[in-house]
Amino acid sequence: MDQLLQFLISGLTVGSIYALVALGFSIIYNASDVVNFAQGEFVMIGAMSAIFLLKGGLPYPLAALCGISITVLVGLALDKLAIEPAKNATVVTTIIITIGASIFLRGVALLIWGKEIYGLPPFTGDKPITIGTATILPQNIWVMVGTAAAVLAVKYFFDKTIMGKAIMACSFNKKAAFLVGINVKQMLLISYGLSAALGASAGILIAPITFMSYGSGVMLGLKGFCAAILGGMGSSMGAVVGGLLLGLIETVGAGFISSGYKDAIAFFVIMLVLFIRPSGILGKAESDRV
Amino acid sequence: MKRLAGYYCFAIATLMLPLLFPDSYYVTVVGVTVCTNIVLAVSLNLLMGYAGQISLGHAAFFGLGAYSSAVLTIKYGMNPWLAMTAGVIAVTVLSYVLSRPILRLKGHYLAMATLGLGIIVHIFFVQADQFTGGPDGISGLPVLSILGYPIDSDLKWYWTFAIFMLASVLFSLNIAHSRSGRALAAVHGSEIAAQMLGVDTARVKSYVFVFSAVLACITGSLFAHQQDFVSPESFSFFFSIELVTMVVLGGLGSTFGAVIGAILLSLLPEVLLVFEDFEVMIFGAILMVIMIFLPQGLFVAMEQTFFRLLRRKNQRAADVTS
Numbered sequence: 001m002d003q004l005l006q007f008l009i010s011g012l013t014v015g016s017i018y019a020l021v022a023l024g025f026s027i028i029y030n031a032s033d034v035v036n037f038a039q040g041e042f043v044m045i046g047a048m049s050a051i052f053l054l055k056g057g058l059p060y061p062l063a064a065l066c067g068i069s070i071t072v073l074v075g076l077a078l079d080k081l082a083i084e085p086a087k088n089a090t091v092v093t094t095i096i097i098t099i100g101a102s103i104f105l106r107g108v109a110l111l112i113w114g115k116e117i118y119g120l121p122p123f124t125g126d127k128p129i130t131i132g133t134a135t136i137l138p139q140n141i142w143v144m145v146g147t148a149a150a151v152l153a154v155k156y157f158f159d160k161t162i163m164g165k166a167i168m169a170c171s172f173n174k175k176a177a178f179l180v181g182i183n184v185k186q187m188l189l190i191s192y193g194l195s196a197a198l199g200a201s202a203g204i205l206i207a208p209i210t211f212m213s214y215g216s217g218v219m220l221g222l223k224g225f226c227a228a229i230l231g232g233m234g235s236s237m238g239a240v241v242g243g244l245l246l247g248l249i250e251t252v253g254a255g256f257i258s259s260g261y262k263d264a265i266a267f268f269v270i271m272l273v274l275f276i277r278p279s280g281i282l283g284k285a286e287s288d289r290v
Numbered sequence: 291m292k293r294l295a296g297y298y299c300f301a302i303a304t305l306m307l308p309l310l311f312p313d314s315y316y317v318t319v320v321g322v323t324v325c326t327n328i329v330l331a332v333s334l335n336l337l338m339g340y341a342g343q344i345s346l347g348h349a350a351f352f353g354l355g356a357y358s359s360a361v362l363t364i365k366y367g368m369n370p371w372l373a374m375t376a377g378v379i380a381v382t383v384l385s386y387v388l389s390r391p392i393l394r395l396k397g398h399y400l401a402m403a404t405l406g407l408g409i410i411v412h413i414f415f416v417q418a419d420q421f422t423g424g425p426d427g428i429s430g431l432p433v434l435s436i437l438g439y440p441i442d443s444d445l446k447w448y449w450t451f452a453i454f455m456l457a458s459v460l461f462s463l464n465i466a467h468s469r470s471g472r473a474l475a476a477v478h479g480s481e482i483a484a485q486m487l488g489v490d491t492a493r494v495k496s497y498v499f500v501f502s503a504v505l506a507c508i509t510g511s512l513f514a515h516q517q518d519f520v521s522p523e524s525f526s527f528f529f530s531i532e533l534v535t536m537v538v539l540g541g542l543g544s545t546f547g548a549v550i551g552a553i554l555l556s557l558l559p560e561v562l563l564v565f566e567d568f569e570v571m572i573f574g575a576i577l578m579v580i581m582i583f584l585p586q587g588l589f590v591a592m593e594q595t596f597f598r599l600l601r602r603k604n605q606r607a608a609d610v611t612s
Binding site for chain 1: 394397405575
């Protein structure tokens with residue numbers, strides 16, 4: 001039981017990160033039907049830029065903010081330079097383009113930051129808080145609270161603001177959105193920026209716990225993709241649920257079965273889910289148009 | 291004869307290379323890598339190009355072939371050919387069992403499931419270290435011999451791989467013009483339309499999945515014997531991506547596209563070696579640029595341009611005579 005509480009804490013922490021990455025996937029997928037395989041690189045770029053800006057002498061909050069801004073610029077560039085020029089691309093083509101982008105960004109990161117592993121200091125101290133027999137680090141709380149805040153902000157943005165509604169309109173039907181005067185291209189650009197900001201925040205939140213290097217984005221990105229599919233591709237709240245669930249399954253699986261197979265457990269579960277319910281937990285079943 | 295004219299030229303070129311440059315590093319060492327990648331790309335193209343089913347986990351079957359040869363010969367002292375057959379049987383069963391649920395999925399879901407399969411198999415290679423030797427891999431495979439002739443030099447390996455590769459390419463070229471090839475094309479075009487025409491789409495897809503997996507598995511066994519060493523690194527997610535890139539780079543659905551893609555991508559590291567740290571970045575950039583501007587692939591784009599020019603020339607000649 002005590003062990004379970006500890007698993008719950010670490011599962012929800014890592015799950016929060018997956019949730020943020022998955023939410024980023026979902027937003028881009030909704031807006032442009034593209035699965036952005038460079039999503040994990042947003043996480044890495046956000047964290048690595050913040051780490052190096054902090055090293056360069058910037059105060060912590062400013063370094064974090066600049067890290068997010070740099071990643072947003074990368075996200076905007078990705079849309080403008082790689083996605084927009086490839087009009088009418090098929091699913092396979094867009095998958096390869098974003099995989100190419102992720103390899104490219106990783107290559108650039110390797111050139112700038114080298115192969116070493118870096119970490120951020122915790123936001124507020126590293127004195128563990130004891131709950132019963134389980135312990136929780138202040139950073140774990142930051143991750144969960146930060147994720148909750150980001151998710152609520154995204155929900156507010158899509159439900160209440162004109163711009164968010166305009167993006168939703170694009171995701172339902174681009175032509176109709178265009179006809180009622182929505183600038184579709186601009187909305188796509190904004191969703192890439194938003195998705196990059198979410199990724200970068202995830203990176204900065206988790207960097208004090210897991211450390212980062214130029215290649216850290218790959219697994220985080222794939223897990224985020226898993227989470228997005230688990231929750232049902234395109235459903236924002238599904239992505240969050242999927243992320244938290246994936247984090248929990250993985251932590252419990254690693255604890256009871258074997259930590260070496262941790263990543264395999266996540267992918268095994270996602271395959272089972274796909275076999276049994278191909279449209280994800282909260283996703284709507286798709287029907288083919290002939 | 292005319293249909294296969296390109297193939298004969300390619301076959302002659304492949305077989306002439308070691309005669310012209312018997313000691314060249316590019317023939318004996320790089321040549322074997324190129325042939326390996328060609329077979330893998332051609333086998334993946336059967337699934338992706340002909341049948342239109344994306345797979346981001348093709349390296350898994352390549353790896354299963356390599357590991358079954360390595361583990362069964364080294365740990366259990368099995369005869370190399372017997373080990374290879376055991377690998378083929380295992381992969382046939384595994385891929386057949388998985389093919390139905392996996393190929394029921396489409397688009398991104400299919401990408402996710404195949405990617406998951408590739409990653410699970412890779413983690414298994416790393417973690418099951420009592421069999422696979424873990425991250426360090428295992429070495430010391432027995433020498434493979436064909437009818438009593440041992441394949442024990444770089445040049446002999448080149449011949450083995452070249453012949454295996456040419457056979458696979460010929461097979462792939464011919465299948466497109468067979469009944470099954472047309473069924474695959476129908477599935478690619480529209481699954482529902484294919485069903486209406488009486489094609490058992492689930493069976494067709496499942497067969498091509500198994501076939502493509504088995505071809506990759508045999509290549510893996512040969513690769514393990516040739517390298518005399520296997521480690522999980524050769525069968526990672528990144529290698530699956532590289533294989534997809536080869537197929538798409540040359541042109542999805544074209545056998546020679548896959549061949550050209552495989553050749554280019556196998557030679558690229560040799561060229562990029564000069565750029566050292568820039569290698570990863572340049573690789574990603576090339577991938578993006580080609581997919582954005584030539585989504586139909588290099589080879590197919592070249593072919594189309596060539597035929598367009600040819601047509602225009604014929605047109606002009608016809609205009610002059612009339």
